[in-house]
Ligand code: ATP
């Protein structure tokens with residue numbers, strides 16, 4: 001204890017009187033990884049908070065403290081951003097005050113006034129890292145609890161399931177008071193699981209799938225296939241906008257925009273129409289895997305959902321998987337469209353996803369796509385294609401856009 005606080009001679013107490021406390025999630029359970037998870041979470045928080053002012057960020061006992069270092073920090077903007085930080089299960093705004101029982105009580109009364117007025121039951125929980133404080137934690141809780149009981153006559157003490165818990169922490173430079181934490185984004189800090197390539201279309205499913213895998217700690221880079229002039233520049237802009245919309249959760253994102261027109265025209269010219277979509281998807285997977293190798297990613301992510309369209313049957317997925325050696329994560333594979341839409345609304349991508357621009361998948365859609373393709377017919381259809389050449393030219397034409 002004290003490593004990040006007591007003994008740090010350079011330490012200056014937070015400017016202003018509010019700080020944020022972040023409670024970390026399941027990673028706390030993960031023994032040896034814990035420190036590296038904490039470091040990752042703090043690094044992600046630092047990067048995301050840069051635009052909101054200067055903050056000091058450090059962790060102790062599975063709590064991450066975020067303290068403004070100047071009076072012009074945008075506290076509301078910072079709090080909204082931290083609510084989207086994967087790895088955080090709960091977050092609170094806490095008020096700093098002088099380290100006396102009276103100041104702590106006054107702060108609880110005024111800072112938590114709304115919470116206390118809305119609650120019927122409450123309890124006080126105190127923690128004391130400054131052992132020279134005159135009251136023990138229990139005595140402090142009893143004092144603050146007793147006084148609050150008098151000051152708010154409608155309140156009942158309840159030690160088991162209180163509506164509001166008044167948290168008091170006595171630390172080296174100040175005491176802090178806060179109420180129930182609000183729900184954090186959950187999951188694991190982006191990056192702890194390594195890197196993956198996510199196939200981002202302009203649809204509803206793939207932004208949700210990307211968000212879900214970022215939540216499990218993957219840093220993502222996106223691949224988007226676009227077929228100019230069959231798909232319009234607006235369609236491409238829409239996809240870039242979708243990527244931008246998920247950066248508050250996923251962090252910085254690079255979109256690799258792959259020219260796909262030549263491949264689609266070649267498939268249309270020389271392959272059976274009913275296999276067109278599957279052959280096209282096999283090219284998408286091959287190219288995405290090449291991008292993955294280039295950037296050091298170790299998995300692919302798609303927004304496929306079992307049975308949603310002809311190319312998303314088991315047999316079709318087997319055929320598209322067969323060209324990859326990397327694992328393919330399909331986090332929405334078992335979800336209904338309604339469930340996917342609920343997440344899309346929550347993360348703010350839905351309204352953009354339903355803008356009516358064509359996707360490259362909707363160009364040359366076969367009238368009767370095969371739902372139960374066999375490997376033999378697929379290989380036969382590809383036999384006369386210059387697969388390597390087509391892939392090489394597509395990869396050479398990649399345009400990269402970074403955001404966030
Ligand atoms: P979405 O809503 O994500 O577009 P979808 O239900 O329309 O999915 P498909 O069009 O068959 O389904 O695409 C399945 C998956 O393939 C997508 O979720 C996405 O991961 C990937 N994909 C499809 N089109 C593209 C594209 N143009 N660029 C990159 N990935 C794509």
Ligand code: MG
Nearest residue numbers: 201203359361
């Ligand atoms: Mg689509």
